[in-house]
Amino acid sequence: MVRTTIACARCRKAKIKCVHNGSPPCQSCIKEGSARVIHTCTLTRPVIKRKKLPAAYPSTGIPERGSAEHHATPIPRIERTRSPSSNLHEEIGHKERPNGQQKDFVHRVAKAANVFVIQFPELNFLHLPSFLQDLKHLDDHAVDNVGQQESDNHLAKLKGLCFALLALCAQWCEDKDSTEHYISSARSSLSAVDHPDVFTVQTLLVIAMYEWGCGRTYKAWADSGMAIRSAQLLSALPKQRDITELQSEVLNRTFWACFVMDRLVFCGKPQPLALPLRSVDVHWPIGQRDFAFGQTTSRIYPNVEHGRIIDHAKYHDLDRVYNLIVQGYDVWSKILQWIAGGGRRRPSTRQQIVCPWEPGSIWLSLYDELQEWRGRHEISIRFPDTALEVHASLGQAHSFAYLNLIYHLCRLFLGREYIPFLPTPTSQPSGPVDPPLLAQEAPSGWWEERSYELFASSAHITDILRRLDAAATPFFTPFSGFCAFSAATMNAYVLYFPRMNLGRSTTAAADFNADRAYLDRFRTQWAIGARWWTAIETIQRLLERAGRDQTKFIGKTRTDFLALEAIINHSASSFPSEEETDTHIEPRDHLRDLPVTPRSNSVNEGLATLAGNHSVSEVMSVRNSTQFQQQIQPQVDTMLYYDGNGNEWNAIWPLWEDQIGVSFAPEHAPWDYAANSASML
Template identity: 40%
Template structure:
């Protein structure tokens, strides 16, 4: 059940909570027999007043004079604040949320701003020295509200308030602060498991940014204003790649068409004045631009490479037409895989030696206050290597298999150079180990990086640690016990992560499910003889998915009952992890019939839901709206899941 400010007229008149699932009838109307059409109509308070304000027809032009796009009296933007204020009061009629925001102490606001600045290096536009903590303007309040929602726990109501209030500004002239708020909201929605909403919200921010670019007036902004503007633009660029929906459409902001300089150094930004020449894509010279001082510039370039790797893979990867030809084999110069790998390697090689983990430990960077930036740069590199190397290994190898390239169609038409597959295996499993160790070291240093992107990295590492734990010969038998320990760390980390971000629930379930599949396949190969990726398309899609939504058409009421049951038995995530870890540490030494599946322990009432993994499901959470294809795949691995 969902409690929101959206309610039916009967519940509002009766001054009782209207409990519903997003569509009529609500629970109260259903209970009292008001189920005929028109009896229960859900709406927001004063919705007509909001619409009249929102859809008024603009008649005069606007004349922006600064980066923030102010307007002359009498034009379309003259009553922008008034219009927004009316919308805000309409969605918060009792003033509870807005009063809470206005009464939030300076200390709490600054702490949220500092946490956001430190924890989300991919959105590095906030200038703390000039951040207006005391502003009571609607746009500033919404930015602070989004920041509080993103950097605090249990802030769903504040996030809903921001989302609804922003909808009243979509047809107003763009402002930089509104774009920044949209980016924060998109990050929040991504972490909350609403990948589609995050993608759409990011799109609105980008369109506003592009519109703002065309509307900039003749007044020259200060150097600091220009850099805040630039960093907001690059934040749009990164979010465009982080919430990639997985379809074949081009990026909204293609890098090769950017005519805006890359971010200046972090210290220069902090003090509001650049001490070095500005740099542009394709014109990066000198090692100074590849140090931690230029971490945001490095991230911009790294995220672009990572997004193109992910896009190539989810659009078919090695199974795309023509990929089996010698000219497109991954070791052939000029092939899609090799071009991506070479670009990634070039990006990495140009970084200063102090930027490269594990050669340089993260403790030194943490002590200097930029541990998160250092971590992000290395996470981008290792997740990119992991995805590239994973594309050509068998989805479900035989227990005795060693790395020899694809074993299921389409097969490559040429043999790889000697040692090539050995190198790929070494890079693949080394990457999953480094991601795990890096996040663990941050935890040990009390600098935990529990954010959506780091969560996706941890999840991807967990899948490969589970894989090599069951098929150790895919890494030539190296460090099997070490891989199991790494998986234990991943399970613990994801268990904590899912308590903060809803997107972690899907990754957690997928990790447990994949791990059970690998164990079963490694012990009972005859049962899985002949099975290929084609037999596990739903599971493979979930492994590649960055939205975190489990590949299950979940019923909200059923899930609420499961969550209620979990609360009743007071099973903490730490205790859950301990149970799973105990099983993991002994999984290779106990009889198969005594091995209880992790799904039973973590989700004892969701077996029926887990059996729905045979549905075809797309990326970014579309499955929330129902299956988009008829039929399904017979996933033999989970038919008798209660007994494993």
């Protein structure tokens, strides 16, 4: 007897019972969890082979019923019209038959995926077991005509993610192929599909991270925005009945990756967050162990009151590290928006005249929220309370490092807001020395404690990156580079002005040298690193001259260094056009009494409207000695800088888009930045 049970090819080959309701996919393929297996599940009748009898009639070219040529009969499905994207099957399928070259491609993608999971904890959406399982099927493009379109779309989207991963992780994989070619291929794959899915969102997120590292921040912001909109579209679609717990969590983590990128990549222009936490109705990421095994034991949803996360859980290990990273980014984005939008010099802050230690102050509210988040971390996942090497031995070095980098970066930004931009060699922690000044004396020891936290965090950031390198697990991503740059600014500061930390920063010189060495390597791998390198070299030279010859810098405050402050705070100044760089700038002496405020996003808006603006904005451009104009300049940002010799010049900080490779000092500058340093003294 021949069994005539309807089953899929996978179950038939494994000789197991194929459980289904009469239409694919079957229960076995659903449990497999691989999207490739689910998409290619086709129910067929068995092949019935019979002995071929001698032909009694001349051949008509039509195979006899039941002959060997009569293959498995697929269960009928609704006929679909093939779209132009179906041609992708021939383009990236049949042209790349399983051979040495294709197997090498799959091997490189697998290596890149492993690197991605380790190096980019902020994009923790890749379920490595199922992704590697999908790669195994990448060689097999021979599918039945039935379901051809679904297979082609799946193949194109998977290929797009593969290309994006290869571009982002090329430096770790020693891939000699052009990363720009990979990115171009990834973008082409996105344009070939007819509707987005989770692969589409993930590809856009990886591309955004790559573009940010290349310094093309406008593109990164746009790609991140497209990923967010695609994710929102997916959440608005009807839920699939056959989706597994694993697939649901992959989609959930992809959404939270969009949440992180919304706060990590910004264009330096006033814009609200695309994904405010109060509007989020999905659960927090599940634990790493549950995610690895594709199961969910419990789901916890965000509890937000007055814009602040309410979470009473204590985290003893890194199993829910992605949850902590997401929450940390929410705190970080609030700190960054406040500081980059003017910080303590914002009109609303000046009008209230609220000191940072007083209840109700913006600074104290942000500081308390940061400490609440940190307070949920047990000592075992805190640095320096627990050594990084402990977690390195468990294979968790990068997750541990990332979590602590976020905390110390937040504390660094908050602590830096109230110190003098350019102190004197004898200055000690005592609060701001430039307007707006504080109306009250601080509680005893308050400034000393803030100074300790500030410079301790800069030293801890350096130490984390140093220890990762020593443990043979270096961290070289755009975020780690930004952390190193931020730490370098404060390590250089306390190196030349040690009294600002009461002489407690005994390792400042070694830390600053370590930061410079890190950024020197970093700039060879990421284009944005060249800009940070240029900035830190300028900062060091300025601080060194100011510490050596105080008389040349008497009376100078942060209003004399707007360009330098802009890059330190948010790395978002833009390259001026020829017309604007030719604009005459009046002497600085008339400008010292003007408040430093960010430009509004409307030319006609006054300070009253600007006072309520909490978004990231550009530093104002001073136009004359009696008034300033608030202008919107999508491509430009001219800022003043003082070199210590009475000379004024427009500092052109090449931080954005097409500014890479532009000479630092334009022809019209009063002096050449590249000139011998001796001539500057």
